[in-house]
């Protein structure tokens with residue numbers, strides 16, 4: 001008797017929660033949302049399952065997620081096994097042709113397919129590809145002595161649009177093609193920003209392993225301006241992997257994306273929280 005009363009109470013609360021989400025679901029109706037799933041956010045099978053479920057939920061609500069992923073920790077462990085040394089400069093991995101081979105095997109082969117499987121396991125229809133497919137990301141060599149690190153110079157988004165229109169959830173590994181057919185390693189954030197710009201996405205969510213961009217005191221900045229980014233980068237408060245992330249956010253805004261959010265992807269239902277509730281998680285950069 002008591003148990004069924006409690007069940008009724010919980011069910012009523014669930015129904016109310018669903019109903020409360022309606023204005024937010026309507027607000028994002030038909031929107032294209034590019035979501036970068038950082039390698040550092042894929043911390044556990046549970047986190048992956050929660051993320052996959054959120055993607056299927058979004059698609060079910062006529063919101064169109066496009067996923068671009070990273071895979072830093074997975075690449076590191078494979079390089080370690082193969083005894084190939086690796087180093088980062090300003091958050092980007094210095095990439096010899098040998099490194100790029102490993103990056104492509106790990107990202108396109110393993111990480112991409114595990115995200116695809118997780119989404120399909122929740123009833124979604126995900127299709128995995130990389131920035132090389134249909135010349136989605138055409139790159140030039142990035143500045144600095146980074147080797148085969150690419151900067152996207154052209155985005156051929158047609159393949160992504162056609163997948164979205166057919167009801168699929170594209171899952172993209174951040175690699176690119178050079179003008180002479182060479183393979184470039186592209187930082188995941190950089191790739192996500194370029195794709196968001198190419199799709200004229202409504203939003204870009206950068207899911208990582210920290211709760212947002214932190215200031216010198218370690219407090220998360222909920223709203224971030226271009227001036228703050230350059231100031232904090234100059235002072236070294238924004239460092240490592242946060243450099244390409246904040247730079248990408250600013251570039252995406254310049255490319256017509258309306259809002260970028262940097263947030264903790266390890267949190268359960270991080271994307272639903274951001275899109276379907278009034279709670280603003282992480283750091284937001286607006287147009």
Ligand SMILES: Nc1ncnc2c1ncn2[C@@H]1O[C@H](COP(=O)(O)OP(=O)(O)OP(=O)(O)O)[C@@H](O)[C@H]1O
Nearest residue numbers: 038039040070071072208213214237238239241242
């Ligand atoms: N000011 C800052 N605020 C928050 N995090 C910062 C800051 N400066 C540097 N960081 C670092 O940036 C890291 C996130 O970038 P990182 O490249 O490591 O992860 P990712 O991009 O999510 O994953 P991947 O590169 O595998 O796709 C954080 O874990 C943190 O250590």
Ligand SMILES: [Mg+2]
Nearest residue numbers: 070072188241
């Ligand atoms: Mg990174």
